Amino acid sequence: MSSAEAASPGRFTELRLDGVGRRFAGKDALVDLDLTIRAGEFIALLGPSGCGKSTALNCLAGLLPLTTGSIWQDERRIDTLPAEKRGFGMVFQSYALFPHMSVRRNIAFGLQMRRLPRAEVRRRTEEGVRLVQLEEHADKLPGQLSGGQQQRVAIARAVVLEPSLVLMDEPLSNLDAKLRLEMRTEIRRLHQSLGLTTVYVTHDQEEALSLADRLVVLRHGRVQQVGTPEELHARPVNWHVADFMGFRNLLELEVAHVSGGGVDAEAAVRGEGLTLLGTATGPVSAGDRVVAAVRPEDVVVVDEAGGDNRIAATVEVVEYQGRELAVEVRTAAGRALHLRTERRLAPGDEVTLTVERERLLVYPLAPGEQAPAPLVDAVTT
Template identity: 55%
Template sequence: MPVQNPRQAPPQQQGQLKKGESRQGARLELDGLRRSFGAYNALDGIDLAIEPGEFIALLGPSGCGKSTALNCVAGLLPLTGGEIRLGGQRIDQLEPEKRGFGMVFQSYALFPHMSVRRNVGFGLAMQGIGGAEADKRITDALNLVRLGSQADKLPGQLSGGQQQRVAIARAVVIRPPVVLMDEPLSNLDAKLRLEMRAEIRGIHDQIGSTTIYVTHDQDEALSLADRIVVMSQGRIMQIGTPEDLYQRPVHVEVADFMGFRTRLAGRVLSVSGSEAEIEAAGARLTGTVREPLKPGDAAILSVRPEDLVAIEGGDGIQVTVNSMEYRGRAFFGMAHATDGSELYFRADHALLRGAAARLQPVAGRALLFKGQAA
């Protein structure tokens, strides 16, 4: 239920920690989160329960609400409605520093005039932790990210990947119950992104904190998360394991974001169990039904580029090749069907631009969703 005035909750509901109380290992609950900017609803009723120690990825295109959701959890944006609870205690009225969460920003946000050690220890100083306890925590955090030998350098003397590891060390040194990461790898090159994925997942497994990770990169989400939350237009479209999302998207928008780049509009000819045949792009095609369909219904067939292949002769979609590129083990191309549909496909050899070709989905790899009536 939306909260009429979240700032007016009684003190005992505001999640204030008693002395010596810990939230490590606590369940995080987002209940009906709403955030509006004037008439625009950036978050439109987000419900999500995150178990202690889970790695959750918020995945979606720009503007879908994933960073807004993260900033609301962090306390950087107030809610328009809804509640955030940690260990059963409501915390959405607390200031960011009182929530005790670790935050890793896209831009690293390091202090350029402070050494690596002082950057990592900044949060501890804000908590009033100093002396031997702070020294030990800082050393442990730097060793965790393999930067112990860089402690006395300035951030500007480090590589981008090293700076990001400093930011992670700063986030975890305070021993937070939740670590929030907002597209932390987007500024790194492809090789460093791959390396840092393994680093981030390894650190998560070692420290045991819950992690919420915002990304628009499906490969990052698939490789890092225990569960993925796909968002669109301020709402959750699907929640599931990486395998669930990759193999069994429940909505055409989720499929599109999980790599099913080709979308063909057609009409259902017949349905048999979990499969249906449709007519689309001038061809008869078979796919796995993901939403209820019956003969005569408008439908959309979705398929990944690697599962739509060029064939020699036979049935298939007649296309004209627009472009081809080599990716090591196969060629991938883009083509147009006679009805103007755009298709992305795989081929064993290069096809000339402007050449005619026939494409066929790999059996069992195309999905069918409800379409718009013509």
């Protein structure tokens, strides 16, 4: 095999994780992960701290051995190979740049380690510098760059290897809000223009929705849902996913009655002084404990008090966010609710709220399952 061939591992049609699991000190960090990644896809592993997303990435990278399962690149098993034999590129949260090397030398380092011809190293390095638009900074040291520029160097160092897969472990979490937005666009542009296959770890659902072709939501090491951004945004499979995907209002209620049956049935739910109509996401019956979930942007301030799904509340906290206000209100029963509105509201205002039935999703609670903690103010004055 030539050095060029060794530096460019074979491309794949699909990468398959079959029952991948990892334990630490007898405790499961990742359980039975089944996932097929198609060439050219951008996959986001999403979830809160400790959900198993970084463990999954490190197992895929070869930085952690599997406890159970296997990983296949088409018909070739790769979980038995060391990290350096898998041909993947890695972008770390901490950049991991050599502080004594210039931008150009950092980008060239991996190519030199693979013993490519000097002309090829030079060509790919200069191409990498151009890709991340750092021509004016190519001779600077990392300490002379901003955080966003350093992360561009780390990305260029990974992609110039022409890897079959790029792995990114929360690469934007150390950046400020403006740089995160800029780098999000940059990462998506590079993914599309280079035809990369990317697996990206994040705890930021907005980041995942904007970047990924498909999202994998994890909780306690187990996959909760795999789907497109549209699917996860509109129809989380359970209230845990809904909670993580921005359904900030989670109400533990009881089913009063159901019209129709199964998924998408109209369910009347009640409790805490509320009676609401929502859409069942699974089979529910009268008397069942459920969680009703709705996004803040789907809670609407209305002028009339009569009609279905009306909620009387008092404004408590108002946050100015440009065109919109983020508002926290409280019902007479002490339930805090969150909404977003263009109306100019102030603390103390009495308001009437409503939500469309299709926007209020009703999730069954399994027997013994812990419901979300109610946002009731425990402090009295």
